[in-house]
Amino acid sequence: MNSTEQIWRKAILPAHATIQQVISNLDHVAIKIVLVVNEAGELEGTISDGDIRRGLLKGLDLNSPITNVIHRNALVVPPEMTREMVMQLMVANKIQQIPAVDEHHHVVGLHLWDEIATPPVRPNLMVIMAGGMGTRLRPHTENCPKPLLPVAGKPMLEHIIEHAKLEGFSHFVLAVHYLGHMIEEHFGNGERLGVQIDYLREQSPLGTAGALGLLNPRPDAAFVVTNGDVITDIHYGELLDFHLRHNAAATMAVRVHEWQHPFGVVQTQGVEIVGFEEKPVARSHINAGVYALDPDALNTLAADARCDMPTLFERLQEQSKRTVAYPMHEPWLDVGRPDDLSRANGQISNKTTGQH
Template structure:
């Protein structure tokens, strides 16, 4: 649901309208649905062209009230439901429109199949940290920067950019250092990919956040940051929307990591045994290496000063700024070790 696209507001009709008014509304909006609301703006139901035709076959006429053809139990979703889930609902129920309603059942939007399957254009910048040496991946990285290692038929970095472009992003800034000329030679200004690519050139390694202090121009809107060795099927657009909804200074994508203790655990209090737990499973959130930052978060960074992303989050927290997590369930792979790279090659870049 594109918040900038307000055509659904024109599809609202009061419950006192007639079938003729509903037909006129369907013709004018061309979105194949009428949203019927009461005097308080609460959704009473929906009307489609098929509903009207069936009503006319029953003997209704143009002056009949729309309450005689209204579908009173339409599928609805809350405003924060993800695009992926909405698409699944549409496919499963063979419908092309789903109204979004708030807790008071007031209409706040309308999801339409044609729009939801077309990526929303995102003007926000995406920064990709591609300057690391990848020492753990030697000898693969002796003559090639880690983000340029081939996965399938293209470099790992190209997989990341392609994924983001599929989510509507087209403006990228690549932070480069180790063998950075290879990155520049390959991608250039991005025109061959129908993208815009600029470079942040680190004179020395600055960590996973420090390069942001070198930005010549501060972004005017929230921007994405990802490590150049993270392959994932995350929807970067939904991550950005989540950040904006939560009015955060910084958002960190996290994954649940499970670890099973290999032994039975004995719970004690002093010398007394108070319980047993057989091979318990510990669940923790781990940093997935993908973030969204508000422009003002850059105030915490100094040019040419090393800083890792968790430290930046701590700076923001100390300043009283809100930092939040985005729990992700999508496939994800941090290509940091030879075994990870083997997995990436085996899957051809599909995280």
């Protein structure tokens, strides 16, 4: 939406404009829509070239006011709606433009199908933690680092990079340690995948955040971090947008995890039984292993010192920095154990063959 900011501002016309002015605007701005606002700056409606054509067929001329051609109950969305939802609305309603309006009905942006269908190029860095020993996956990992284990014929890391590339990311840093030379040999500088890949080489295991202290140069904008063994359809770009919108120092993607108690639970007070719950379901948020961080968050890390992500978040909270959770619903699999590996293979193979 941001890339079209200047364009949609040019497509705003007052409610007293003429059909001639709308035609000129449609030709000049070339986004196939005009946004009509009243004197208070509120969106009155939209006009497309189809609305103009219908108006002319009804006998309106170029000097006629646009009152009769405004599409007044135009579909609008709030600014925080995700790209995926906007795309679904466009497809369902067979439209190519949807204005975003705030709570006062003032236009704050415009979603265009062409822009949404091709995600914006993101200069932001993406760091992938690929240094783990993969102990739980032995013997698979005795001669192969975990992120290189094949899932549906391709290393896990390659799935992550290709998914992020579709989201507009092109610069990756891989933090490597255990059998790291094999990862470097496989991916090189990223040319084969059409991206740029650099490496952070941990001399000893530094945890899920510690390697970030080795970043040099330090990123100059918010960046995404993911564990190298997390296969997910999460939209990394939307996670980043969410992080920026909430002005956070650090954002953690979280999933709702449901666990059913295997037994009927008896509630007691002293020796009195006060109630029963038959196999209750407990819901909690779990860390999905994908994060967005502000460059300043790196100030809490010491070079070459071990640190895990939850610790980094706790340090930021102690400094009264904002840390937020990004609730995700997309398919997600943490490939930690052999049965996770076979499940990932099954899921991705089914997706590529179109089965569910």
